[in-house]
Amino acid sequence: MKDKILKALSHVMDPDLKDNLVKLNMIDKLKIEGNTVSFTIILTTPACPLKKVFEEECNKYIHELVDPKLKVKVEFDSKVAHTQRQNMEKMAGVKNMIAIASGKGGVGKSTVAVNLALALAEFGAKVGLLDADMNGPSIPTMVGIEGIQPAVKVIEGKNMMMPIEKYGIKIMSIGALLPQDKPIVWRGPMLSNGLTQLILDTVWGELDYLIVDLPPGTGDIHITLCQQMLLSAALIVTTPQRVSLTDTLKTIEMFRIDKIKIPVAGIVENMSYFTPSELPDNKYYLFGKGAGESLATKYKVPLLAQLPLVMGVSDRSDEGTPIMKDDTNKIMQESFRKLAQNMAQQISIISVQKKEQLLKTI
Numbered sequence: 001m002k003d004k005i006l007k008a009l010s011h012v013m014d015p016d017l018k019d020n021l022v023k024l025n026m027i028d029k030l031k032i033e034g035n036t037v038s039f040t041i042i043l044t045t046p047a048c049p050l051k052k053v054f055e056e057e058c059n060k061y062i063h064e065l066v067d068p069k070l071k072v073k074v075e076f077d078s079k080v081a082h083t084q085r086q087n088m089e090k091m092a093g094v095k096n097m098i099a100i101a102s103g104k105g106g107v108g109k110s111t112v113a114v115n116l117a118l119a120l121a122e123f124g125a126k127v128g129l130l131d132a133d134m135n136g137p138s139i140p141t142m143v144g145i146e147g148i149q150p151a152v153k154v155i156e157g158k159n160m161m162m163p164i165e166k167y168g169i170k171i172m173s174i175g176a177l178l179p180q181d182k183p184i185v186w187r188g189p190m191l192s193n194g195l196t197q198l199i200l201d202t203v204w205g206e207l208d209y210l211i212v213d214l215p216p217g218t219g220d221i222h223i224t225l226c227q228q229m230l231l232s233a234a235l236i237v238t239t240p241q242r243v244s245l246t247d248t249l250k251t252i253e254m255f256r257i258d259k260i261k262i263p264v265a266g267i268v269e270n271m272s273y274f275t276p277s278e279l280p281d282n283k284y285y286l287f288g289k290g291a292g293e294s295l296a297t298k299y300k301v302p303l304l305a306q307l308p309l310v311m312g313v314s315d316r317s318d319e320g321t322p323i324m325k326d327d328t329n330k331i332m333q334e335s336f337r338k339l340a341q342n343m344a345q346q347i348s349i350i351s352v353q354k355k356e357q358l359l360k361t362i
Contacts, residue, residue: 001032001066002030002032004065004066005030005032005037005039005062005066006022006027006030007065008061008062008064008065008066009021009022009027009039009058009061009062010022010023011057011061011065012054012057012058012061014026014050015050016050016345016348016349016352017044017348017349017352018352021041021054021058025042026041026042026043027039027040027041027042028040028041028042028077029075035069035070035071036070036071036072036073037062037070037071037072037073038072038073038074038075039073039074039075040074040075040076040077041054041058041074041075041076041077042077042078042079043076043077043078043079044078044079044080044081044344044348044351045078045080045081045123045125045208045344045345045347045348046078046080046123046124046125046208046344047119047120047123047124047125047340047341047343047344047345048076048078048341048344048345048348049338049341049342049345050345051076054074055074058072058074059072059074078124078125080095080096080125080208080209081095081096081347081348081351081352082095082096082351090200091199091200091204091229093204093205093206093207094128094204094207094210095207095208095209096208096209096210096232096233096347097209097210097212097225097229097230097231097232098209098210098211098212098231098232098233098234098235098265098343098347099132099212099214099222099225099231099233099234099235099262100112100113100116100211100212100213100214100234100235100237101214101222101234101235101236101237101251101255102214102216102236102237102238102247102248102251103216103217103238103244103245103246103247103248103249103250103251104216104217104244104247104248105216107216107237107238107239107244107270107271108237108239108270108271108307109213109214109216109237109270110131110133110138110139110142110213111142111270111313111317111322111323112235112237112268112270112307112339113129113139113211113212113213114129114139114142114143114213114317114322114324115322115323115324115332115336116211116235116336116339116340116343117129117169117209117211118167118168118169118322118324118325118336119324119333119336119337119339119340120208120209120211120340120343120344121167121168121169122168122324122337122340123337123340123341123344125208125209125344126205126206126207126208126209127168127169127170127207127208127209127210127211128163128169128170128171128172128204128207128209128210128211129143129169129170129171129172129210129211129213130171130172130173130198130199130210130211130212130213131171131172131173131174131175131213132195132212132213132214132215132221132225133174133213133214133215133221134174134191134194134195134215134221135191135215136215137173137174137175138175138213139171139173139175139213140173140175140176141175141317141318141320142317142318142320142322143166143167143171143320143322144166144319144320144321145164145166145171145176145320146175146320148164148176149176149177150162150163150164150172150176150177150202153203155203158201159201160201160202160203161201161202161203162202162203163202163203163204164176167322167324167325170204170205170207172198172199172202174194174198177198191219191220191221191224192220192221192223192224192228195221195224195225196224196228196229199229209344209347212225212231216247217247217251218250218251218254222254223260226255226260226262227259227260230262231262232262232263232347232350233262233263233264233265233346233347233350234255234262234263234264234265235264235265235266235268235304235343236248236251236252236264236266236267236268237268237270238267238268238269238270238291238292238295239269239270239271239272239287239291240269240271240272240285240287240288240289240290240291240292241287241288241291242288242291244291245291245295248295249295252264252295252299263350263353264299264301265301265302265304265343265346265347265350266296266301266302266303266304266342266343266346267292267295267296267299267301267302267303267304268292268304268305268307268339269291269292269293269303269305269306269307270307271286271287271307271308271309272285272287272289272292272306272307272308272309273285273286273289273306273308273309274286274308274309274310275308275309275310275331280331283308286309292306302342302346304339304342304343304346305335305336305338305339305342307332307335307336307339308331308332308335310329310331310332313329313332316329323336324336
């Protein structure tokens, strides 16, 4: 009977990984007890948007090809895909390091980084959030940890920082180490060294995703992360305005340079439209329309989200309450949940592609 069940399940395809669940070793703990068949599907991310589809397909093929009277019980677990980063002992537990980048400031990049991290954690992923803006860190304000310094722990004779934990994620920022009322002035080499130390001297532990909030533009910080830390992928944030798109093009091109070559997981268009709370079905495109789609088409990457402009988001962030923790912003919360699912899906695809490329070189 088990062989028949597995043969039936081999008809269920993962559209992203382009193979069936059995061949991908995604079926685990298969049991047959009386008239009940139970098994666990091991997903590549807890934020997988295909759970319902997989469950329906499994039921369909077992009933069609084995026995229509069988009761099918499907459970889900996850093993987050690892994107083959540089082998760094201190960060061995970090499976994926995702950069959130933008061509210019003011597009809501930090808002996206914070709430994406929280949405992933809500789905059950282990998540870290790194504020890589060494000159103008904003994450401490947005998550309400201003004035809180990370604990220090001696590990193998060296002082290591423990990330600040809040809202179920691990957070680190230069803003948590220096006085808030003092300007942070760095020369180029100091920026790179400071960031490297901030990352490697932090005890991140086991993480499925480390979300990195980059400063706007292209500069020393970006090069350090891309070349020394080898990012798994980048997420590009833009707004519909033409000036934002012009700068965004430069950022995407930077990730495509031969010496860097970091996959772009997708585009996030922020402030895409305005939806009044009293008219939730209405959309007003205040800054134009279609720019994010055209950018995604040009570079053959997915448009992962078009986030609405909602009143009160900035005020709540200034108070230290992110959108994902503010239940008055249901529309935005759902938008970020979908973004988290779409991004996690793309990271799984990138992981498979990297493994295939690796096999071709052997």
